[in-house]
Amino acid sequence: MPPLSAEIIREYRSRTFGFLPKYRVKTKDEAINYVNERGFIYFWPINGITLPSLWCAVSGDRPVPNEHDDPGHITWDWKDSLMGKHVWYYGKILRKKATIISLEIAPYFYALTENYGTPEEDYLTVYEQGRMTQEAKVVYEVLLDKGPLDTVTLRKAAHLTSHDSETRFNRALSDLQADFKILPVGVTEAGAWHYAFAYDIVARHEPMLLEKARFLGELDARQKIIETYFRSVGAAQLRDLVKLFGWKPVEVLQAIERLTKTGFIQTNVKLKDQSGEWIALNDLAE
Numbered sequence: 309m310p311p312l313s314a315e316i317i318r319e320y321r322s323r324t325f326g327f328l329p330k331y332r333v334k335t336k337d338e339a340i341n342y343v344n345e346r347g348f349i350y351f352w353p354i355n356g357i358t359l360p361s362l363w364c365a366v367s368g369d370r371p372v373p374n375e376h377d378d379p380g381h382i383t384w385d386w387k388d389s390l391m392g393k394h395v396w397y398y399g400k401i402l403r404k405k406a407t408i409i410s411l412e413i414a415p416y417f418y419a420l421t422e423n424y425g426t427p428e429e430d431y432l433t434v435y436e437q438g439r440m441t442q443e444a445k446v447v448y449e450v451l452l453d454k455g456p457l458d459t460v461t462l463r464k465a466a467h468l469t470s471h472d473s474e475t476r477f478n479r480a481l482s483d484l485q486a487d488f489k490i491l492p493v494g495v496t497e498a499g500a501w502h503y504a505f506a507y508d509i510v511a512r513h514e515p516m517l518l519e520k521a522r523f524l525g526e527l528d529a530r531q532k533i534i535e536t537y538f539r540s541v542g543a544a545q546l547r548d549l550v551k552l553f554g555w556k557p558v559e560v561l562q563a564i565e566r567l568t569k570t571g572f573i574q575t576n577v578k579l580k581d582q583s584g585e586w587i588a589l590n591d592l593a594e
Contacts, residue, residue: 311578312543312586312593320542320592321358326365333365336386343396347413347536351387351398351406357552360540362387362408391505392493397514399485399492402552413536415520418510419529421488425518427452427511431489443468444480448489448509456508458498481507488517530555530563538573543588 322328324346333342342365343349350361352372363372367380387408391398397414401407409417423430431448434440443466450465451457459481463469468477484490492505493513511518521529534549541548549560564587567573574593577586 311580312588313580314582316592317542317579317588320589321540322369324540324542325360325369327369329368331365332368333362336390339365339383339386340390340395343408344410344412346410346540348402348407348409348417348533349540350402351383351408354403354405357403357405358541358544358548359402359537359552388495391495392508392513394514397491397517399488399490400482401486401488403554404482404486411517413533414514415517416524416529416532418488418517418521419524420526423488423511423518425511425522427489427509434487441476441480441483443473443476444483447477447480448484451490451507451509455512456493456506458496458506459504460498462507526559527562527566530559531566534560534563535567535572538567538587538589542592543577543579543586545584545586 323331326332326342333339339362342362346360348359349365350357350359352363353361362383363380364370366383367378372380387398390396394411396411397409399407401409401417422434431440431445435445446466446468447462450462454465457465463477466477466480468474468480481490485492488510490507491510491513493508494506496504496506498504530553533553537549537552538544546557546560546564549555550557553560564573564575568575571590573587574590575585575587577588577593579586
């Protein structure tokens with residue numbers, strides 16, 4: 309098989325990433341449809357990671373500007389107004405960065421967590437095994453007990469209001485989101501900036517997520533997620549998947565092997581003028 313051209317990959321991503329004007333997202337409803345089509349995206353483009361983002365789908369392939377009046381920042385309004393509305397799943401998930409996941413794909417991510425359907429108990433096992441910080445445990449227990457809270461109230465209730473505890477509190481929020489234990493469900497006017505997220509327990513806010521994930525095996529879940537990923541990026545290397553999802557290489561390879569057998573992707577693909585082996589959609593590699 310001849311080497312795959314990088315230009316073919318760029319052309320493919322120009323469509324799936326929304327770089328071309330005719331593929332741009334222009335309305336809130338189109339944003340929802342875009343997430344449903346792509347399965348999962350970042351809110352912002354993340355340096356060093358190849359994945360569609362809502363920003364690029366709206367604004368094209370350009371850096372995020374500091375100017376607040378840039379028209380691309382309509383993405384902030386959409387994100388905030390749709391938070392907690394059950395149209396998609398939003399939180400710091402992939403590499404603990406702001407991620408938007410369709411409700412169809414979210415159960416596959418949830419199936420890979422250690423949340424087994426008993427939110428009052430699962431976290432204790434993780435904590436006792438030393439894989440949850442004391443701050444994350446306290447934050448989770450406060451939300452479990454009191455229901456949705458804005459970050460200002462939550463921080464007070466968790467007794468993490470000192471300046472020294474700010475980093476530990478923010479880390480707790482990120483860790484709990486990445487593990488699908490809590491999620492932001494709205495924007496409030498709390499705090500000095502009159503802008504603060506409100507958080508809730510995932511099991512309480514998105515109970516259908518638990519039900520849909522209940523019967524999904526880990527290998528099936530990874531296969532679906534990787535399949536969705538390649539539909540967006542077209543081609544990637546093994547290290548790209550390991551970096552993005554944080555899975556062990558052997559876990560990625562098991563799912564890759566399945567997708568190769570179905571004819572969905574090809575492995576050992578060479579890219580012109582680039583070293584290493586690539587994995588690519590069969591339609592691109594032919």
